[in-house]
Amino acid sequence: MARLTEENIRLAREIIGRYPKARSATIPLLHLAQEQDGYVTNEAMSHIGELVGASSAEVFGTASFYEMFKFEPVGKYLINICGTMSCALMGSEELMHQAEERLGIKMGSTTPDGKFTLEHAECQAACTEAPCLQVNYRYRYRVTPDELDALIDDLAAGNLSSEIPAHGTVAVVRQHIPADRAVGAIAPELVTENPAWLDGKAAL
Amino acid sequence: MTTIDTTETNDVPPKDPNAVSITINGRTVEARKGDLIIAAADSVDEYIPRFCYHPRMSSVGMCRQCMVEVEGPRGPMMVVSCMTPVAEGQIVRTDTPQVKRAQEGMIELLLANHPLDCPVCDKGGECPLQDQAFSHGAGESRFVEEKRHYEKPIPISDLVFLDRERCILCDRCTRFADEVAGDPLISFTQRGNNTQIMTFPDEPFASYFSGNTVQICPVGALTASPYRFKARPWDLEQRESTCTTCSVGCRTVVQSSRDELLRYQGVDSDPVNWGWLCDKGRFNFQSTNSEDRLSTPQIKSGDSFVTSSWSDALESVARVIRHSREGSVAILGGARGTNEDAFVWGALADAAGITMRDAQLDDGLPASVFSHPQATIDSACAGGTVILLAPDIKEELPVLYLRLRDAVQKKRIRLIEISSHETGLTKYAWKSIRAESGTAAAAMPALLAQADIAAQLASGPVVIVAGRPNLAESASHTMDAVDAVLAVAPSASVLPVLRRGNVRGALSLGLGPRNGNDAAAILNASAKGNVDCLILLGADPLSDIADVDLARRGIAGAKFVVAIDTFLTASASHADVVLPAAAYGEKDGTTMNLEGRVTSVVQKITPHGTSRADWIIAVELMTLLGHESNFTTLSDIQDAMSAAVPGFGSTTTTVAIKRDGIVVSVTPPSSTSASTSVAAPRNSYEFRLDLSRKLFDRAIGTITSPSLANLATEANVFIHPLDLDRVGTAEGTNVRVSNSHSSIVLPVRALSSIPRGTAWVPFNQIGADVRELVRRNESITDVRIESM
Numbered sequence: 001m002a003r004l005t006e007e008n009i010r011l012a013r014e015i016i017g018r019y020p021k022a023r024s025a026t027i028p029l030l031h032l033a034q035e036q037d038g039y040v041t042n043e044a045m046s047h048i049g050e051l052v053g054a055s056s057a058e059v060f061g062t063a064s065f066y067e068m069f070k071f072e073p074v075g076k077y078l079i080n081i082c083g084t085m086s087c088a089l090m091g092s093e094e095l096m097h098q099a100e101e102r103l104g105i106k107m108g109s110t111t112p113d114g115k116f117t118l119e120h121a122e123c124q125a126a127c128t129e130a131p132c133l134q135v136n137y138r139y140r141y142r143v144t145p146d147e148l149d150a151l152i153d154d155l156a157a158g159n160l161s162s163e164i165p166a167h168g169t170v171a172v173v174r175q176h177i178p179a180d181r182a183v184g185a186i187a188p189e190l191v192t193e194n195p196a197w198l199d200g201k202a203a204l
Numbered sequence: 205m206t207t208i209d210t211t212e213t214n215d216v217p218p219k220d221p222n223a224v225s226i227t228i229n230g231r232t233v234e235a236r237k238g239d240l241i242i243a244a245a246d247s248v249d250e251y252i253p254r255f256c257y258h259p260r261m262s263s264v265g266m267c268r269q270c271m272v273e274v275e276g277p278r279g280p281m282m283v284v285s286c287m288t289p290v291a292e293g294q295i296v297r298t299d300t301p302q303v304k305r306a307q308e309g310m311i312e313l314l315l316a317n318h319p320l321d322c323p324v325c326d327k328g329g330e331c332p333l334q335d336q337a338f339s340h341g342a343g344e345s346r347f348v349e350e351k352r353h354y355e356k357p358i359p360i361s362d363l364v365f366l367d368r369e370r371c372i373l374c375d376r377c378t379r380f381a382d383e384v385a386g387d388p389l390i391s392f393t394q395r396g397n398n399t400q401i402m403t404f405p406d407e408p409f410a411s412y413f414s415g416n417t418v419q420i421c422p423v424g425a426l427t428a429s430p431y432r433f434k435a436r437p438w439d440l441e442q443r444e445s446t447c448t449t450c451s452v453g454c455r456t457v458v459q460s461s462r463d464e465l466l467r468y469q470g471v472d473s474d475p476v477n478w479g480w481l482c483d484k485g486r487f488n489f490q491s492t493n494s495e496d497r498l499s500t501p502q503i504k505s506g507d508s509f510v511t512s513s514w515s516d517a518l519e520s521v522a523r524v525i526r527h528s529r530e531g532s533v534a535i536l537g538g539a540r541g542t543n544e545d546a547f548v549w550g551a552l553a554d555a556a557g558i559t560m561r562d563a564q565l566d567d568g569l570p571a572s573v574f575s576h577p578q579a580t581i582d583s584a585c586a587g588g589t590v591i592l593l594a595p596d597i598k599e600e601l602p603v604l605y606l607r608l609r610d611a612v613q614k615k616r617i618r619l620i621e622i623s624s625h626e627t628g629l630t631k632y633a634w635k636s637i638r639a640e641s642g643t644a645a646a647a648m649p650a651l652l653a654q655a656d657i658a659a660q661l662a663s664g665p666v667v668i669v670a671g672r673p674n675l676a677e678s679a680s681h682t683m684d685a686v687d688a689v690l691a692v693a694p695s696a697s698v699l700p701v702l703r704r705g706n707v708r709g710a711l712s713l714g715l716g717p718r719n720g721n722d723a724a725a726i727l728n729a730s731a732k733g734n735v736d737c738l739i740l741l742g743a744d745p746l747s748d749i750a751d752v753d754l755a756r757r758g759i760a761g762a763k764f765v766v767a768i769d770t771f772l773t774a775s776a777s778h779a780d781v782v783l784p785a786a787a788y789g790e791k792d793g794t795t796m797n798l799e800g801r802v803t804s805v806v807q808k809i810t811p812h813g814t815s816r817a818d819w820i821i822a823v824e825l826m827t828l829l830g831h832e833s834n835f836t837t838l839s840d841i842q843d844a845m846s847a848a849v850p851g852f853g854s855t856t857t858t859v860a861i862k863r864d865g866i867v868v869s870v871t872p873p874s875s876t877s878a879s880t881s882v883a884a885p886r887n888s889y890e891f892r893l894d895l896s897r898k899l900f901d902r903a904i905g906t907i908t909s910p911s912l913a914n915l916a917t918e919a920n921v922f923i924h925p926l927d928l929d930r931v932g933t934a935e936g937t938n939v940r941v942s943n944s945h946s947s948i949v950l951p952v953r954a955l956s957s958i959p960r961g962t963a964w965v966p967f968n969q970i971g972a973d974v975r976e977l978v979r980r981n982e983s984i985t986d987v988r989i990e991s992m
Contacts, residue, residue: 042405054388056404061391 003047008032011174012051018177022052030063035168039070068137075110075117077155078167080134083120086127090142095131096120098145102152115156117167135160136167226294241285241296242270252298253307253340255314255332255422256374257286260478261383266375267314269336271306273297282306304340311341317352318423319369327424329437333372352397360390360402361409363429363483363911364418368400371425377401377417384480386609386632387411401425412602412899415486416479419469430487430911435461444471444863446795446803448540448705448788449485449905452581452603453797455863456481458489458789458808465489465789465809473864475582476801482602483912484899489789490909492812497770497908498784499813509782514814517781518821521737522828524764524780525556528736534560534726534762537743538715538818539704541785542793542805544841545818546706547849548833549741550714552822555831560735562723563710565748566980567672568702569679571716571874576690579667579697580799580867585611588664592621593644593685594671594701598628599898601701601798605629608669618660622651622685623673624894625922625964626957634660638959641677641892642883642984645684652692666693671701675750675967676895676978676985681883701798703897709796712870713849715741723749724980727758738762741818742785744773744904747968750895752975753945768821770812771904784815791817792838794861796868802852803865883984890943891923891963893977893985901968918951919971922964923989925954933991940990941965946976949992963987 004012012032016025026048033044040063046056063069081087081096096107096118103116110117126132129141133148140151154160222237228250235244240263245252255267265287273280274288275295282302297303315337322328357365373392378401382388389409393402403409409417418428442459447468454477459467468486472479501517502509512520525533535553538546538561546563553561584590585607598605609632611617618634621627622644630636635657639647652658670686672679690696702708710716717723727745729735731754738759745755759765759778767776768783776782790811794802811817819841826833835841845852851870886892900906900915907913921941923931931952933939939952941963950965950972958964965974978985 045404046407055391056407057389057391057402058382060402060404061393064393065395067395 003043008036023054026052026059026062030069031170034069035170038168039073074167075115076166077135078117080119080121082124082132084123087131090130092131094145095143095148098148102149136164138164224290224292226290228296229298235290239290241288241290244290250298252285253336255372256376258376258420261379263287264375269310271303273300273303307340308342311337312345314372315345316347319351325424326427326432332422361414364409364414365427367425370423371401372423373399374422376420377426380417384606385411385413412482415483430490431467435466443806443808445806447485448795449488450601451702451705451707451798452601453801453803454481454603460808463809465492475864477603480603480606487911488905488909491905492787492789494908497812498772502782504780517783518824518828521766521781522825524737531559532734532736533558534735535739535741536562536723537741538710539563539707540742541818542795543709543713544793544838546710546713546715547841547845548819548822548835552826555826556829559718560721560726561715562717563707563715564723565743565745566723567675569682571711571872573670573700574871575874577697579699581607584667584699587616589660589666590617590619591668591689593682594669595673595896596627624962640962641674641894642681645681645688648685648688661693666696667699668696669699669701674894674896676893678983706795708798708800711872716872727754731757731761733761735762737764740767740775742769744775746774750975750978751980754980773904783821784813786811786815786817799867800869801865801867802861804861886986890986891961891989893987894962894964895967895974897967917969919969920953921950922953922955922958924958924960925956927960928954931989931991938992940992941987943977943987945979948972948974948976963989
């Protein structure tokens with residue numbers, strides 16, 4: 001449980017290089033730390049502070065604002081069941097009971113084998129598809145209790161591993177930004193030319 | 205025609221382009237461009253309620269309490285007055301029904317989650333939330349639900365407790381920690397209804413300035429352990445005074461109840477401390493209340509002390525002085541007292557022919573540092589370049605650190621630091637140059653000739669902050685470096701940063717060395733048996749002088765030692781007579797800070813036991829020695845001071861000086877400047893010793909303050925990580941630090957900010973005493989470090 005690995009430090013420096021100010025990289029680096037350990041460790045937050053020039057308390061202050069950063073271990077699959085109005089009317093409470101019974105844990109906790117974590121979520125913006133849930137933030141729509149059972153079976157068996165990566169896996173921070181599209185370490189106020197991607201069009 | 209009527213001529217003075225005229229509640233208010241409405245209103249005493257706004261910090265508009273109405277094109281509009289700058293012709297109303305409704309609504313919202321535990325809250329009675337709930341609140345709440353609950357106060361540092369239930373999230377403490385102190389160790393965490401101030405897990409709010417957050421907290425969320433449940437605000441009596449813990453001279457109020465000091469609070473003095481205090485200055489009032497204070501005179505009998513009457517003790521001292529050989533009486537110290545103390549002791553010394561005197565304990569600079577043009581804190585922070593040839597300002601003069609840091613952050617000045625190890629100001633320095641002790645002066649011409657530095661020096665005023673960075677290095681190295689800067693920038697001014705609160709006053713008013721006989725020379729004379737009576741006036745050479753061997757020999761060599769002190773210090777325990785002195789807060793007078801600024805210090809409580817102010821003791825001795833003194837009251841002394849000391853006019857009496865004091869220019873007598881010393885090159889297998897002070901050490905005023913006593917750290921020797929390999933040892937293991945004089949054992953720590961070949965040891969921490977290796981007659985100290 002730890003600071004960032006050598007490989008991730010290299011990536012972290014690359015990410016920091018994308019921003020005019022190092023501190024702007026705090027959140028991408030938190031994602032990176034969460035991917036590494038499955039959750040954000042205290043050591044990783046201190047390390048990120050060192051990398052971006054902030055105190056550990058500042059990194060923690062930023063990180064704790066966001067629901068999706070976890071500070072304690074979570075399961076490989078984080079199941080967020082929506083409990084807001086539309087889903088509640090369409091049977092999300094039943095889903096939650098089903099999930100609890102099936103996994104033998106309460107909402108908000110993790111199975112002893114570390115595979116599943118159940119969470120109650122607020123509106124996931126899919127009210128037309130109620131009741132909905134997310135597994136590692138991948139949607140499942142109009143879920144019935146039976147479908148939930150099947151989903152859990154599939155996840156446990158690894159049948160969905162190509163579709164749903166383990167919790168914490170991030171895509172965006174690993175993106176490659178072509179040099180001509182990257183702002184780089186130039187403060188915005190110092191940029192005088194339009195970026196290349198504007199392609200001659202007038203700026204907004 | 206003798207008078208010019210401007211209405212008849214067209215010679216109207218041009219309007220100040222920065223002047224802005226606005227109307228507040230029908231009154232015309234002159235403000236400056238960029239001023240905030242709330243500040244403009246304050247300037248004419250139109251009070252707008254507020255919680256988050258603080259004039260010494262940036263505005264954040266966090267609490268929304270300061271809503272006012274501003275006339276706009278579509279009629280009156282509600283704005284937050286701490287975020288809205290003034291504009292020409294702006295019409296502001298702070299008392300309309302609409303404004304009242306908004307303010308009452310905000311109070312009601314803030315109180316929704318605020319526990320009404322005012323009867324048991326330390327803030328009750330001086331609480332901005334309580335006060336403004338009465339003055340600007342609706343009087344009752346519609347909130348009947350259960351309030352938010354958190355664990356009641358949790359310690360966030362050794363000194364500060366946090367009660368999250370009371371917190372209204374105004375962002376004052378976190379802004380202070382980040383913007384003012386530069387220690388962002390507390391932060392908002394969580395979100396929404398769960399938002400709370402918190403430190404990082406297991407990383408306490410260990411800032412030297414943490415006490416200020418308690419003072420500016422607008423509710424009882426932050427409380428300081430030394431004051432918790434000690435008094436109610438309405439039981440406190442207070443007088444405005446000046447802190448004399450270090451030579452910055454921050455303005456404070458001294459508060460007491462039932463004749464016991466209970467709290468110091470910072471007072472905003474614009475040229476000095478801006479309302480801030482360091483934790484050492486804020487909380488060391490506890491030492492004044494200590495049970496270990498000396499309360500009666502003591503006379504040595506055999507190996508122990510016997511309590512004596514004042515008359516017997518003073519008579520025995522007078523008898524020794526009378527029978528001492530000519531020129532064999534010496535006075536060390538005086539920098540912890542008032543100007544009046546120093547002046548009367550100086551008068552006594554003059555009358556009795558005592559020429560051996562020094563208020564510094566060989567840890568400052570010779571008085572010739574005052575003969576250069578002098579800078580003030582304001583002039584150093586106003587613009588241009590500040591060159592630091594000084595100890596770590598954050599450790600030794602913490603509030604000066606805040607001022608310099610602020611000037612750098614606001615891009616007014618550039619710092620050039622020449623230091624043998626990283627300091628608190630290093631990360632704010634434009635250039636921070638590592639120069640091994642003893643080499644700064646020689647390196648200076650080439651350094652200042654560098655194109656960018658030369659251009660910077662030429663671009664504006666230059667201030668040299670001069671002090672003794674390394675106690676294991678002689679003062680002449682610093683003086684030579686100052687001279688080297690002055691050779692390049694002849695118009696530079698000097699801000700001397702010397703140790704101890706009233707050192708400048710004591711040196712200026714009669715306790716400075718005569719004929720070059722400084723503390724070291726006095727102790728040397730004493731060691732040779734040439735001192736018949738050594739008077740330690742609040743001085744503890746055994747604990748304070750870097751050459752502890754010299755201090756030991758000096759005290760042992762003196763035929764008779766008199767200690768005038770508040771505690772039985774290490775040195776006082778070797779005295780033949782100990783006289784209890786009144787401490788800070790127990791006597792009136794004036795003090796002089798490092799700029800030469802004279803401000804008042806006040807008596808708030810009765811002196812402990814039978815202790816007396818230093819000047820009273822001096823007057824008694826003068827009488828016993830048959831000299832006329834004419835000093836019966838403080839104003840007698842101040843009159844005599846005005847008459848006798850050039851530059852110390854009638855403006856400097858306690859009555860005349862106001863909060864900000866008056867900067868006087870008194871140049872203390874300075875002997876011929878110390879000879880230039882060239883440090884011998886260091887042998888490559890040796891380390892150059894860097895001995896410097898930290899804020900919290902085992903100084904008597906710190907260890908007798910229970911809340912500060914445990915803030916000193918274990919003594920360590922810090923070296924570069926690569927040197928760790930060279931010595932062949934590992935982090936944390938004991939090493940032998942030795943030279944031809946002595947040998948001690950200390951744990952070694954690696955610190956990559958230390959240059960290779962330097963061994964840094966903080967002064968007077970818990971563990972082996974590195975001073976055993978220091979000798980005054982060697983201008984630098986080299987040591988060997990060996991694994992054991």
